[in-house]
Amino acid sequence: xxxxxxxxxxxxxxxxxxxxxxxxxxxxxxxxxxxxxxxxxxxxxxxxxxxxxxxxxxxxxxxxxxxxxxxxxxxxxxxxxxxxxxxxxxxxxxxxxxxxxxxxx
Numbered sequence: 001x002x003x004x005x006x007x008x009x010x011x012x013x014x015x016x017x018x019x020x021x022x023x024x025x026x027x028x029x030x031x032x033x034x035x036x037x038x039x040x041x042x043x044x045x046x047x048x049x050x051x052x053x054x055x056x057x058x059x060x061x062x063x064x065x066x067x068x069x070x071x072x073x074x075x076x077x078x079x080x081x082x083x084x085x086x087x088x089x090x091x092x093x094x095x096x097x098x099x100x101x102x103x104x105x
Contacts, residue, residue: 029066030093043089046096050084055103057096071103 046066047058050073057067073081080103090096 046090048088
């Protein structure tokens with residue numbers, strides 16, 4: 001019985017740490033970056049695309065994805081699936097957050 005309680009406690013700790021890691025990742029991605037006053041922001045910062053059967057987020061100027069969302073595109077309407085296959089440009093982190101909220105609902 002005592003081993004079982006340790007196992008449950010260990011699982012709770014692992015789940016808590018995983019949740020914290022995901023929150024920190026989202027926080028770091030969505031936190032606005034400071035820019036000098038004389039610099040201009042790019043037109044669109046992020047692009048959402050379908051890779052395989054999931055929505056993947058790329059930051060413009062980077063070849064590797066910044067987020068593998070785990071959102072299955074097969075659960076989305078055909079219009080959204082088509083838009084994701086072509087790539088959806090997102091102006092900023094707020095637009096990214098809205099897109100993820102809409103697709104994950």
